[in-house]
Amino acid sequence: MKKPSPLLLLLAVLALATACNKAPEASSGPAGSARKLSIALMPKSKGNAYFISCKAGADKAAKELGADLIFDGPTDPDPAKQNEIVENWIALGVDVMAVACENKEGISTALRKAQSKGIKVVTYDADALPDSRSFFVNQATPEGIGYMLMDEAARLCGGSGEFAIITASLTAANMIEWQKHIEARRAASFPNMKMVALRPCDDLKDKAQSESTALLSANPGLKLIMAICSPAVPGAAEAVKQAGKVGRVKVIGLGLPSENRRYVKEGVTDSVILWKTEDLGYLAVQAAAGLAKGTLKTGDKSFAAGSLGHFEIQGDNILLGKPFVFNKDNIDQFNF
Amino acid sequence: MSNPSIQRGWKAALLRHETLLLLVVAVEWLYFNSVGPRFGSVDNSFDIIRHSVEIGLLAVVMTPIILTGGIDLSAGSLLGLCAILFGKLWRDAGLSPVMAGVCTLGIGAVAGGLNAVLITGLRLPPLIVTLGTYSLFRGLGEAITRGVDTFTNFPASFLFLGQERWLGVPAQVPLFLLVAGAVWVLVHRMTFGRTFRAVGFAPEGARYAGIPVERRIALAYVLAGTVAALAAIIYTARLGQAKADAGTGYELFAITAVVLGGTSIFGGIGSVHGTLLGVAAIAVLNNGLVHARQPREVAGMLTGLLLVLALSTSALPKLLALLRSHRQTVNPEPIKS
Numbered sequence: 001m002k003k004p005s006p007l008l009l010l011l012a013v014l015a016l017a018t019a020c021n022k023a024p025e026a027s028s029g030p031a032g033s034a035r036k037l038s039i040a041l042m043p044k045s046k047g048n049a050y051f052i053s054c055k056a057g058a059d060k061a062a063k064e065l066g067a068d069l070i071f072d073g074p075t076d077p078d079p080a081k082q083n084e085i086v087e088n089w090i091a092l093g094v095d096v097m098a099v100a101c102e103n104k105e106g107i108s109t110a111l112r113k114a115q116s117k118g119i120k121v122v123t124y125d126a127d128a129l130p131d132s133r134s135f136f137v138n139q140a141t142p143e144g145i146g147y148m149l150m151d152e153a154a155r156l157c158g159g160s161g162e163f164a165i166i167t168a169s170l171t172a173a174n175m176i177e178w179q180k181h182i183e184a185r186r187a188a189s190f191p192n193m194k195m196v197a198l199r200p201c202d203d204l205k206d207k208a209q210s211e212s213t214a215l216l217s218a219n220p221g222l223k224l225i226m227a228i229c230s231p232a233v234p235g236a237a238e239a240v241k242q243a244g245k246v247g248r249v250k251v252i253g254l255g256l257p258s259e260n261r262r263y264v265k266e267g268v269t270d271s272v273i274l275w276k277t278e279d280l281g282y283l284a285v286q287a288a289a290g291l292a293k294g295t296l297k298t299g300d301k302s303f304a305a306g307s308l309g310h311f312e313i314q315g316d317n318i319l320l321g322k323p324f325v326f327n328k329d330n331i332d333q334f335n336f
Numbered sequence: 337m338s339n340p341s342i343q344r345g346w347k348a349a350l351l352r353h354e355t356l357l358l359l360v361v362a363v364e365w366l367y368f369n370s371v372g373p374r375f376g377s378v379d380n381s382f383d384i385i386r387h388s389v390e391i392g393l394l395a396v397v398m399t400p401i402i403l404t405g406g407i408d409l410s411a412g413s414l415l416g417l418c419a420i421l422f423g424k425l426w427r428d429a430g431l432s433p434v435m436a437g438v439c440t441l442g443i444g445a446v447a448g449g450l451n452a453v454l455i456t457g458l459r460l461p462p463l464i465v466t467l468g469t470y471s472l473f474r475g476l477g478e479a480i481t482r483g484v485d486t487f488t489n490f491p492a493s494f495l496f497l498g499q500e501r502w503l504g505v506p507a508q509v510p511l512f513l514l515v516a517g518a519v520w521v522l523v524h525r526m527t528f529g530r531t532f533r534a535v536g537f538a539p540e541g542a543r544y545a546g547i548p549v550e551r552r553i554a555l556a557y558v559l560a561g562t563v564a565a566l567a568a569i570i571y572t573a574r575l576g577q578a579k580a581d582a583g584t585g586y587e588l589f590a591i592t593a594v595v596l597g598g599t600s601i602f603g604g605i606g607s608v609h610g611t612l613l614g615v616a617a618i619a620v621l622n623n624g625l626v627h628a629r630q631p632r633e634v635a636g637m638l639t640g641l642l643l644v645l646a647l648s649t650s651a652l653p654k655l656l657a658l659l660r661s662h663r664q665t666v667n668p669e670p671i672k673s
Contacts, residue, residue: 046632072626075633079581080571084387088626091380092372105488106577109499170483171581200483 036068039288040089040097041281042082043073044126045203049256050230051100053336054125054281058098061285064306069285070094079103086110090117096292098137098284100125104173108132120291124284126174130316134291134298137284138317139275142174146181148323149252150190152271153224156250160192161223164215166236166253168203168229175228182226196222201232208235216243227253233272237263257326257334264328272326278336280320282308287318353598353650357613360642364620372627380623386498386506386574388619390415390583392612393567394590395597396516399611400523400556402594405536405603406462408557410451411564411590413473415583418444418568420477423487423578433494441565447473448561452554470587477580487578498573508570515563520608532556536603593618596643598650617642 041058043051055071062069070089074081082102087110089097097114101107101123111121111132121128124137153163165182167175179198186193196219201208212225212235225240227233233255240249241263251269256277263269286305290296296303302310303318312319326334369376394411401408418440425436447469454465497507522529534542535549543549567586572578597614599606621642622635 070629072632075636076585078584078586079579080387080390080575083575084383085626085632087383087387088623091374091377091383092627093374103486103575103577103579105486106575106579109495109576113499169581170478171486171579176484 037065037096037289037292038068038070038094039285039292040070040072040092040094041285041288042085042097042099043071044082044100044102046073046075048203048230049259050277053256053258053277054100054284056336057278057281057283058285059281060278061282061289061306065285065289067285067289073100074102079106082107083110086114090114090119094119096120096122096288098122098124098288099128099133101128102126102172104128120288122284122288122291124280124287126172134316135287135296135313136317137280137287137320139277139280139320140323141319142177143181144323145254145273146178146183147185148273148325149178149226149228149254150182150185150193152252152273152325153226154186154190154193156252156270157193157223159190162194162196162219162221163224163226164197164199164219164222165195166199166201166208166211166215166225166227166229166232168232169200170198172229178228201229201235203229203231205231205235205238208232209239212236212239213243216240216245216249222249224250224252227251227255229253230255230259230274233269234259234263237268241266241268256336257331258336260326261331264326264331267328270327272331273323274326275320275323276334276336279308282306283311283318283320353646354607354610354613356649357597357610357617357646361613361616361620364617364624368620368624368627372624375624375627380627382501382506384619384623385509385512387623388615389506389508389512390567390571390574391586391589391593392512392615392619393515393563393570394560394586395593395611395615396519396608397556397560397563398587398590398594399597399599399606399608400519400529400532401462401560402591402599402601403523403532403536403603403606404553404556405539406455406553406556407466407591407601408451408462408560409466409587410447410469410473411560412583412586412588413470413477414444414447414561414564415568415571415586416580417447417473417477418565419572419578419582420480420487420580422565422569422572424480426490427487433491437569440569441562444565444568445558445562448558448564449554451561452557455557456550456554474580477582481580483580485579487572488576490572490576495573495576498570498575508574511566511570515566516608516612519559523608533604533606536600536605538604589618592639592643596646598646 039062058069072085079102083106090113097119099107104127108129111128114121121133122135122137123133125139127136197215199211199215201211208227208231216222216239225236227236233253237251240246240251246268252271254274255272257272260269260272264272283305287296287303290303300313302312304310374380398408398411421443422436422440425431425439426433451465451469454460455462500507523532531542531547531552534547535552539549571582593614594611595601596617597610599610618639621638625635
């Protein structure tokens with residue numbers, strides 16, 4: 001009576017674990033499916049709607065190319081996780097990887113290791129150190145983003161007034177870069193605009209909302225909140241709405257049209273700035289495949305990416321093009 | 337079978353728990369090896385170890401703390417702070433990586449000492465104290481770097497520690513084995529270290545038995561601080577960077593491994609080798625799922641499932657013993673009535 005129970009339970013765990021593993025494994029296709037190009041795509045964090053919409057484009061590209069696409073990334077905020085995943089992929093033996101890097105220097109050691117094992121590497125969304133990858137699929141230059149955000153903010157504020165920035169984390173390399181250009185543009189063209197606060201929201205909508213609420217009460221003269229990570233835009237909008245300051249405090253930011261449609265239509269959020277994320281995912285996978293097949297080489301000036309046509313290459317940056325402003329006139333045309 | 341005393345009952349259960357866990361690790365290994373052609377390769381096996389050294393170190397030194405009935409929530413934050421300070425000492429104070437490392441270990445010991453003083457001196461609950469230092473250490477790291485400063489471009493001789501092989505094994509492995517071995521000897525082979533369990537089992541009893549309870553508890557936290565600093569150095573060498581967010585959430589992974597390894601969260605019961613098996617069970621699962629082409633989130637789910645089942649199986653013998661003693665007291669009654 002006493003003895004078999006733990007053993008039985010153990011067997012149950014194992015049976016369950018095996019069942020869990022086996023069922024989906026069959027559907028994901030045989031691991032060594034001979035000639036199929038194996039492309040691994042890593043988001044900064046897996047649950048983020050931004051990267052989910054990148055994945056939609058990536059899936060489309062993989063389907064057109066007949067390639068096997070692995071999509072995996074960190075599910076918790078551990079900065080070492082991306083390195084581990086890259087190293088796992090090296091062990092797995094993928095042909096090429098496309099990575100959106102959370103930590104520029106940190107990930108580079110792992111990417112170099114991949115290259116030394118003959119695996120091709122491209123980065124997208126956020127770059128690594130240049131010697132650790134062949135190409136960076138650049139969704140928009142930091143300058144383009146920073147200037148466009150600042151110009152839009154100044155336009156809505158009439159060229160003067162206080163504004164605050166909500167960022168993902170004080171350590172995210174690409175956001176720091178954008179802030180530099182926002183500040184440069186402000187100093188050069190809009191000296192009467194004043195940035196009163198910069199707050200991190202850990203890429204969480206509810207934290208962005210509470211930070212915005214705090215900002216609103218601490219800065220009665222605030223005219224605009226600029227949210228530069230995607231969960232922060234609806235978060236800030238909700239805070240402004242609940243504070244009853246719609247119209248008096250404007251909200252702009254980098255975000256997904258789908259997450260902001262409601263606020264844009266209600267007039268809480270004025271503009272949402274972004275590139276077409278599906279195109280970014282599509283281009284990243286196309287570039288990765290091109291690199292692996294040899295149709296994309298260092299020194300090329302343009303790249304033909306399947307159904308999206310040609311893209312300009314500047315040095316080792318493949319450019320997606322100019323950022324796009326979503327506002328209440330056009331936001332209904334986009335469903336990502 | 338026969339009628340074991342309650343003490344022998346849980347001792348046997350303890351033995352079984354670790355044996356079971358070993359079996360789990362073995363089955364995980366065999367399964368993943370059969371579905372992932374490259375899972376069992378030497379390279380991948382070393383990757384599994386390299387990826388779990390930092391959490392393994394934290395878990396090993398978390399074991400004596402939990403044995404005394406305490407907890408250390410500040411371990412991951414201290415790792416982050418030590419990584420920053422190590423970077424600062426090397427880059428800004430111009431120390432060699434070795435000197436910076438030695439100083440960092442000292443800082444870790446002091447930070448662990450802070451936990452120890454607050455817990456034993458002021459008699460505050462470890463949960464509250466380390467919840468405080470959890471924020472304090474992380475906050476200090478963020479303040480020192482203002483969140484943005486990243487220490488990188490370490491010399492290759494230092495990165496060797498985290499990325500290269502020494503005598504055929506990843507360079508950090510000997511260090512890990514040294515620490516794990518030392519803590520194992522301390523906890524299981526020295527009279528001195530065995531008192532950790534006595535303290536956790538019955539603090540007042542231990543006190544009456546003449547054990548310097550406060551000093552033993554303090555030692556566990558200082559040890560944890562020092563080893564967290566070592567983990568920080570290895571982490572920095574493995575990633576090639578030190579940033580304020582290093583080690584985020586590691587304290588929970590470490591506690592999970594300790595508890596999965598059979599250590600009672602109330603103290604008094606548990607082992608270092610159990611913890612090592614706990615670390616291995618989680619690490620193999622995490623890595624193996626990649627080779628089984630499973631999404632990462634499945635790993636979290638299965639870890640949770642494993643933990644819940646491990647806890648229920650180890651609780652089962654006690655429950656059965658309780659039922660049996662209940663039945664024994666109940667059975668004679670019908671005769672009376």
